[in-house]
Amino acid sequence: MTRQPSSFSRLPVVIATLLSRYYYRQKLLLPTTSYFSTTTHLTSRPFRSKEENELYLKLTSAFREKLAEKTSRTTKFYTSIIDGAVILPAGAAGKGTTPSLLTVEDLEELWQRIDTAGRNRDVEVLDRLLDEAQRSRVRAVTTYNRLVKSYLQCGRLDRADATFAALHQNHILPTTRTFTLLINAHISRAQFPTSIAEDDDNRGVPEQAMRYLDEMRTLSLKPCTSFDYCVLLRLHARRDDVFAMEFLWRDLQASKDIVRPFPYVYAAYLPFVVASRKDVRRAIDVWREMYERVEAGTGATGGGSSLMFGQCVALVPVVDAFAGAEFATDAHALLGYLLSCTASSSATAASAKGSRAGFVVPAATYVAILRAYVAQGKSRMAVEFYREMGVRYGVTEEALGGEAAEVVKKARESVKREREEEERRRREVGYGMFVPAGWTERGGM
Secondary structure, eight states: OOOOOOGGGGHHHHHHHHHHHHHHHHHHOOOOOOTTOOOOOSSOOSSOHHHHHHHHHHHHHHHHHHHHHHHHHHHHHHHHHHHHHHHSOTTOTTTTOOOOSSOHHHHHHHHHHHHHHHHHTOHHHHHHHHHHHHHTTOOOHHHHHHHHHHHHHTTOHHHHHHHHHHHHHTTOOOOHHHHHHHHHHHHHHOOOOSSOOTTOTTTTOOHHHHHHHHHHHHTTOOOOSHHHHHHHHHHHHHHTOHHHHHHHHHHHHHTHHHHOOOHHHHHHHHHHHHHTSOOHHHHHHHHHHHHHHHHHTTOTTSGGGOOOHHHHHHHHHHHHHHHHTTOHHHHHHHHHHHHHHHTSHHHHHHHTTSSSOOOOOOHHHHHHHHHHHHHTTOHHHHHHHHHHHHHTSOOOHHHHOHHHHHHHHHHHHHHHHHHHHHHHHHHHHHHOSOOOTTOOTTSOO
């Protein structure tokens, strides 16, 4: 029988193994102390704490100096590119042109003088500033865009066209804003005929506006702002070009997070959807997206959320279409928005010139909304709509019309019956369903 070894007999072997492992780790373990830690492990650090801090600061300071040098060099390089683009824009190189005699500061001062002359409607000053820009060999297209805009503020479309011609003479490429400013001016100035010839592909749109559009397409310039999209939508809507309208609208939807269109862009598209496409459901979606933009802005009459007089007039048929399709709530909201816009200072100033009357909504529009509410069983909303038109927007009873008063009268009677029915049901719930015949509210027979 073999003898089993005791546990004490293996103790020296275990101790020797542990000591060998400890020695092995002590010889191979590297220092683990970093700059951010002061804990000492098995081995000591190669540098003292002070020396390590000095070495770290020297290394990082040299790196920061190199980084600052590279950053400064890059900043100066891009600054020179930007200044060169302002003074001598792309497209001018290689044509024997010379840089401008004005600095960037001088250009900014020139822009302020141009804007001031435009606000003051001083055409003579604008002519002198145009001559000054040409003598100084200013090649910044922004300068000429400001001149075009100022001339249009003065009502001198001919001078704005002449400024555009000066761009060609000086071999300066126009921008999208240059074309949209001039297209919008020609569309607004034109008197569109009531009858259009069959062979007129432009459907009354001025030839000059179409030439600007063709040149804009030749240069592959695309709309960049809400104003650009609005002008082009108006142009295509005048021509009744369904393909161009839909293509432009899809392009806007794809880039709306970048463009962030103002409500007046939607206002230029809504009448087309209702009149040409006969798609009220899609118009409802466009209006609700437009209303979200209004709510996200500064209110119905602030900033880019306000509409001009002509846009408000063009949207009245849209209100009728909403009410006729029994979208009474959306018709109510759209009409209230239009009344708020026309009550703003911009719309009242435009309608106070005496050339046209103020914004007047046909009485049939109010009646259509009232009937839509009644048809949907919302008599209380009909009564509230009638009261809101008079109290909030100052619409008189004469403007609402006698038919609207009759509809509201019937709606009030319906509301009265509904309240009586609710009161009767409340009493039945209070007294119980099994009430003896002849039982009165006082509790007696």
